[in-house]
Amino acid sequence: MFDINKILRPNIKKLVPYSSARDEFKGEASVYLDANENAFGSPLDTAYNRYPDPLQYKVKKRLSEIKGVPPRNIFLGNGSDEAIDVLFRSFCNPGVDNVILVPPTYGMYEVSANINDIETRKVLLTEDYQLNLEGIAEAIDEHTKMIFICSPNNPTGNSINREDVETLLANFSGLVVVDEAYINFSRQKTFIQELTEYANLVVLQTLSKAWGLAGLRVGMAFASEEIIEVMNKVKPPYNINEASQxxxxxxxxNIDTVNSWIKETLTQRDKLVLQLKNFDFVLDIYPSDANFILVKTTGARDIYNYLVQQGIIVRDRSKVELCEGCLRITIGTPAENETLINALQNYK
Incomplete structure (x- = not known):
């Protein structure tokens, strides 16, 4: 049975969060003399002299309408990376606790763990890039606070079997963090719908991928109200700037525009897969539920270097365990994908 008080850091339980001027007064006024802001405005066409809403209510309200969850179940971070870091700082005691990672996976989980002095216990995915439930069960001890699962997974592109994730949620007393950065491209439904079912579930999403807002740095976490309250207490007071909001x-x-981009991306993904299969140096292309594909080749580094010379940048993942010989290729526009294929036709 999940009990947030059993996994919360003792110092976070006692933490009195910083109270900003915008926390102490909520509403509209004609004169603001409470936050030591520049009263004369900004040297820009848009005035950014006032501090932003620390809890980003208008953005959360709109996301609530799109995602079907109340604003109180939404945390916004400076990218999903901030949400990951806040989870470590909220629930993991440095030098004592551990988390479970399932590589190959998104590298920021391990970086954030290392920054926060948290042990990472790695349980490799199976050969078909699915969870090793037995290995995860063996790795868990009384100091295991979180399990991170990226689905669709980066860099492999596949979705993780839903039943396996549900098994962890039902049997693990810590947090199960499901990172759905690429969910908009997936055939699998989001785990957001399961928030009322599992008190230990945290779902991460982002506006950086399908929504095309990587430069704004807006990440989302969806969880129970008590988990979101903890995360809001730990985060910096004004973590999402006014321009980004x-x-x-x-x-x-502009949902219709985004949906049309998603549809075109999936069409281009299927087309690119078929074209790449014609090359002798392509050994395999793994099934993808994301806006990228993982391509196993006879010489990933040589192909990468050749493409760099042509002004085309892909990602060499050949040194990642279980991704030997692999390139990760993002699905581009039709013109970009054609440029890639034309360049590869001249590769010796």
Whole structure:
């Protein structure tokens, strides 16, 4: 049975969060003399002299309408990376606790663990890039606070079997963090729908991928109200700037455009897979539920270097365990994909 008080860091239980001027007064006024801001404005066309909403309510309200969860179940971070870091700082005692990672997976989980002095216990995915449930069970001890699962997975592109994730949620007393950065491209439904079922579930999503807002740095975490309250207590007071909030709100009103991009990306992904299969140096292309594909080749580094010379940048993942000989290729525009294929046709 999950009990947040059993995994929360003792110092976080006692933490009195910083109270900003915008926390102490909520509403509209004609004169603001409470936050030591520049009263004369900004040297820009848009005035950014006032501090932003520390809890980003308008953005959360719009996300609530799109995602079907209340604003109180949403945390916004400076990218998903901030949400990951806040989870470590909230629930893991440095030098004592551990988390479980399932490589090959997103590298920031391990970086954040190392920054926070948290042990990482790695349980490799199976050969078909699925969870090794037996290995995970053996790795868990009384100091295991979180399990990170990326689905669709980066860099492999595949979705993790839903039943396996549910098995962990039902049997693990810590947090199961499901990172859905690429969920918009997947055939699998989001785990957000399971928040009321599992109190220990945290779902990460982002506006950086399908929504095309990587430069704004807006990440999302969805969880129970008590987990979100802890994360809001630990985060910096104004972690999402006003420009990002305004532009995110504007973007969230353009769902039809984003959906058309997703559809085109999937079409281009299928087309690119078929074209790449014609090359002798391509040994395998793994099934993908993301906006990229993992391609096993006869010489990943040589192909990577050749493409760099042509002004085309892909990702060499050949040194990642279980991804030997592999390149990760993002799905581009039709013109970009054609440029890639034309370049590879001249590769010796």
């Amino acid at each position: 305004q532009l995110a709100l504007e973007a969230l009103n």
